[in-house]
Amino acid sequence: MTQAKSMEDLVSLCKRRGFVYPASEIYGGLNGFWDYGPLGTQLKNNLRDAWWQDMVLCPPTGPGGQPLQIVGLDSAIIQNPRVWEASGHVAGFNDPMIDCRQSKARYRADQLRYLHPTGEGEGRLFAFIEGDEKSFERALKLLGKYVKRDLGRGDVEILDIPEPDAELLARTVGPDATEPGTLTEPRPFNLMFPTIVGATGDWEENKAYLRPETAQGIFINFKHVMDTTRVKVPFGIAQVGKSFRNEVTPRNFIFRSREFEQMEMEWFCHPGEAREWFEFWRDQRLAWWKSIGLTGEDLRLRQHESDELSHYAKEGVGTADVEYRYPFTHPDFGELEGVAHRTDFDLRMHQEHSGQKLEVFDQERRERYLPHVIEPAAGLTRGMLAVLCEAYTRDESRPSPEIMRFHPRLAPIKAAVFPLVNKEGMPEIAERLVQRLRARFGRFGMIETDAKQSIGKRYARMDEAGCPFCFTVDGETVKDQTVTVRDRDTGAQERIAIERVESFLSERLGL
């Protein structure tokens, strides 16, 4: 019997077993930051390595079965601030917001419009949300009531003031308010983390930013990679690394944190082939998440509606998200990876802002162009969260009900070896087996051993850590050179020759 998964139980297990700790907790914590413990670090490294192996070292074959070329990159977290001006992040990550003290609603300042009768701009104004018909009609009706006459659309003027001052706001009635003067002045929301470069840096003159995404590091190195690695379009550049966003509300464990890790690949291709590559990567990425264990009903692909497309994707063939049904989004889904056609937006912007030519010359086509980009951008920390959620299982019929059913490739502990009793030659045999397994599998994850306490307790600990196989040395081992293997998921045991342990693991772990 399995029960519904609870986020609380998972968070508690993660702390108890050393997957994820609240950051700087001994000082009271810090909202939006998390530390990864011994098991969590290994799990995250395994997930990252799996992505790197399947993306850069052994990429899939293309739609026509052709080999694909993807190279790696590790760019600096802090770049020249002009990078973020070119990419649109300085403007786009700075939306000034207006709050309504009365209705508690919050509006983007650039989306508010102000209504007054034609030629009578000095009196009371009524705000509405641009593009929201209901909101407009409400403002029109209230304005009509206020001036005590019927107003049609031809009788009013609409003001578009991105940064309204206090005087104007004082005589404005908010979109959801009944009295004037309830709107606050616009306050900037800075989603980028500012910092200072230089030990004696002046704040304004030396201001730089921690990157809000890894993608731009790839675009600004596009020319370097083209010039130094003999790649030809179509090809990809992949990067894994930390990104930083001053989220308004960090929430839901490690799902939205202010410091997070991304795995992004920018696939550069001919504009005419964008659709084909978009569909290829979209399907490829969904299949990849399945291949590392997200095999259930909780993984899906969702094509974006046209009105939710980001600034660079409007002209493209689309955006699709790989989504996971996290316990806190249930029954809805939350984003895990976005696959977007970024068109040539980024290269074009960097070409304009830097003055450097970023076009390629295509020998086969005899054509010069800016490549289009298909971007599969996954959250490593979100991926880890999905993997944790998927793995977490409660089985009340077992003496140790909590089990982390990690895919063997991701499991932080690959195997454990126990002497059934801590005497009679068993610890020595177990220790020798541990050394053999470390030599063979140690580079993929931990090989644990434990001689203390009852065997059931040791099995239970390994279940919570998600170790797929436990080998136990017992009295028989001394006589006939066999050990028992216990399977994490079934609890079933079989006896195999101690000589066969490596080949058994190799086969079961796929390593």
Added chain:
RNA sequence: GCGGGUGUAGCUCAGUGGUAGAGCGUCACGUUGCCAACGUGAAUGUCGUCGGUUCGAAUCCGAUCACCCGCUCCA
């Protein structure tokens, strides 16, 4: 940023003004010898933090921080 909730041992939680608690986990010893077993013992807390009221505060009040839920936000 707003509203609601929560904060006591590693985890789950009890404790409504008068000596800081339980279960589980952890550790040690013994026993047992394949599923959180049994026995004995041990360690672990500025009761989130700071301030106030009080003879006395985990408990009442205020502020603050963190987490959870709902808004809002989320290239």
